[in-house]
Amino acid sequence: MAQRALIAMSGGVDSSVAAALMINKGYECIGVTMKLYTNEEIGICRTHTCCSLDDVEDARAVSARLGMRHFVMDFSDDFSSQVIDRFVKAYERGETPNPCIDCNRYMKFSRLYHRAMELNCDCIVTGHYARISYDGDSGRYIMRRARNLSKDQTYVLYSMTQEELAHTQFPLGEYESKDEVRRTAEEYGFINARKHDSQDICFVPDGDYASFIERYTGRKYPEGSFVDESGRVLGRHRGIIRYTIGQRRGLGLALPQPLYVKKLDMENNRVILSTNEALYSSELTADDFNWVSIAAPQEGTELRVTAKPRYRAKEAPACAKVLAGGRVHLMFDEPQRAITAGQAVVLYDGDRVVGGGRICAGNGGKE
Numbered sequence: 001m002a003q004r005a006l007i008a009m010s011g012g013v014d015s016s017v018a019a020a021l022m023i024n025k026g027y028e029c030i031g032v033t034m035k036l037y038t039n040e041e042i043g044i045c046r047t048h049t050c051c052s053l054d055d056v057e058d059a060r061a062v063s064a065r066l067g068m069r070h071f072v073m074d075f076s077d078d079f080s081s082q083v084i085d086r087f088v089k090a091y092e093r094g095e096t097p098n099p100c101i102d103c104n105r106y107m108k109f110s111r112l113y114h115r116a117m118e119l120n121c122d123c124i125v126t127g128h129y130a131r132i133s134y135d136g137d138s139g140r141y142i143m144r145r146a147r148n149l150s151k152d153q154t155y156v157l158y159s160m161t162q163e164e165l166a167h168t169q170f171p172l173g174e175y176e177s178k179d180e181v182r183r184t185a186e187e188y189g190f191i192n193a194r195k196h197d198s199q200d201i202c203f204v205p206d207g208d209y210a211s212f213i214e215r216y217t218g219r220k221y222p223e224g225s226f227v228d229e230s231g232r233v234l235g236r237h238r239g240i241i242r243y244t245i246g247q248r249r250g251l252g253l254a255l256p257q258p259l260y261v262k263k264l265d266m267e268n269n270r271v272i273l274s275t276n277e278a279l280y281s282s283e284l285t286a287d288d289f290n291w292v293s294i295a296a297p298q299e300g301t302e303l304r305v306t307a308k309p310r311y312r313a314k315e316a317p318a319c320a321k322v323l324a325g326g327r328v329h330l331m332f333d334e335p336q337r338a339i340t341a342g343q344a345v346v347l348y349d350g351d352r353v354v355g356g357g358r359i360c361a362g363n364g365g366k367e
Contacts, residue, residue, distance in 0.1 A: 003028070004027065004029075004030065004119070004120060004122055005029050005123050006116035006119060006123070007030065007031045007032065007126075008108055008112060008126045009059035011055025011056060011195075012127065012192060013181060013185045013193055013195055014172055015059070016058075017127065017172065019063070021171040027122075030069050030119065031059060032072075032112065033072050034107065035072055035075065036075055037084075062190050065188065065189060083103050083203075087209075088217060091241045093342075094240070094264035096245060096342045097343075100156045100201075104156055104160075105159040109159075113164055116167075117167075122167070124168050124169075127170075127171075128157060128172070128173075130144070130154045130157055131143070131144040131145070131170060138295075142292075144173075145351045145353070147173065155311050155344065155346045158353055160292065161290075182194065213241055220239070221242075224269035225271070226251065227270050227271070228272070229272060229278070235252070240266065240270075243264065245262065245263070245338045245340040246279055246337065246340070259275065260276055260338075262274035279337050281336060282332045282336070283331045284339045284345060285323070286357035287357055289326055289357035290356060291354070292353045292354065293352045293353055298322065299323065299324055303320045304320075305317075305348060305349060306347070306348045307332070307345055307346065309343060309359065310340065310343050316332050316334060319331045341359050343358075343359050344357065345359050
């Protein structure tokens with residue numbers, strides 16, 4: 001009997017090609033598209049073209065071409081509580097979240113993974129760019145960066161558990177370019193072979209996350225003061241959730257020199273500005289840490305790693321020290337710009353993902 005795979009079908013070219021590759025490997029495949037929200041929930045009017053409906057139709061068309069069963073599963077309640085609510089509360093705490101990490105953690109590799117097990121599937125498959133291997137010496141599954149480093153997505157996958165890694169496949173991890181993926185899609189005659197990649201937060205399609213938060217919560221966030229590091233008032237801000245660490249554009253201030261957001265003083269509703277040089281820091285602390293390719297080290301253990309303190313950051317050499325309660329303190333060899341509470345820091349050893357966690361303290365952040 002053929003092994004069975006549940007394919008997370010987003011409607012994009014990546015998950016479509018992943019499905020085709022699994023069928024080629026002899027798997028019986030089931031396509032699933034997750035319904036995560038309605039237009040009304042995210043504040044898009046009923047007459048707006050709903051990209052999520054287009055995506056469902058694309059996923060259904062690809063599934064039909066491959067002879068796969070396709071289902072839409074409604075996970076909107078879980079998405080609201082586990083992703084959107086966390087996103088909103090993070091901004092209200094003065095943090096800058098990455099909702100894609102929570103979506104992978106709580107939706108794809110928790111909710112959807114358990115649904116796959118209920119359907120007697122041997123594995124779950126997505127179109128992520130990453131690789132998984134097994135290390136017989138340690139007895140652990142290893143997450144490794146994709147061969148196409150420009151598309152590597154291990155940063156948003158660091159929360160995966162050993163059980164999830166053991167039952168997940170990323171077929172696109174071995175591809176060396178996106179053009180190869182699109183050519184494969186064209187060979188199969190997929191209608192989405194040249195479909196543009198999604199770049200925005202799915203539930204904030206216009207990119208205006210602050211307006212989304214106000215619509216979603218029904219709250220208005222009051223104006224307050226821009227101040228410099230000495231506390232001198234420089235002007236008025238339009239609501240503290242509208243600003244993130246390192247930001248320069250959109251401040252609406254006429255200043256004699258360029259200033260950037262350094263900290264968010266949530267208690268006093270102040271946005272603290274500084275020069276660009278003052279944004280650099282050599283250390284951070286992370287909590288909610290997940291060790292991926294190694295077992296959790298004992299308190300006091302120090303590791304040499306490279307680390308990414310945000311998705312688009314370049315990896316930088318650092319020393320990681322395990323603290324009490326499982327937190328991790330990171331000391332970079334060279335100062336890093338705009339380390340931000342709420343973002344993730346992911347540690348690497350070569351192409352292996354050592355682990356990752358949520359930044360809870362650093363030079364940049366809340367006050």
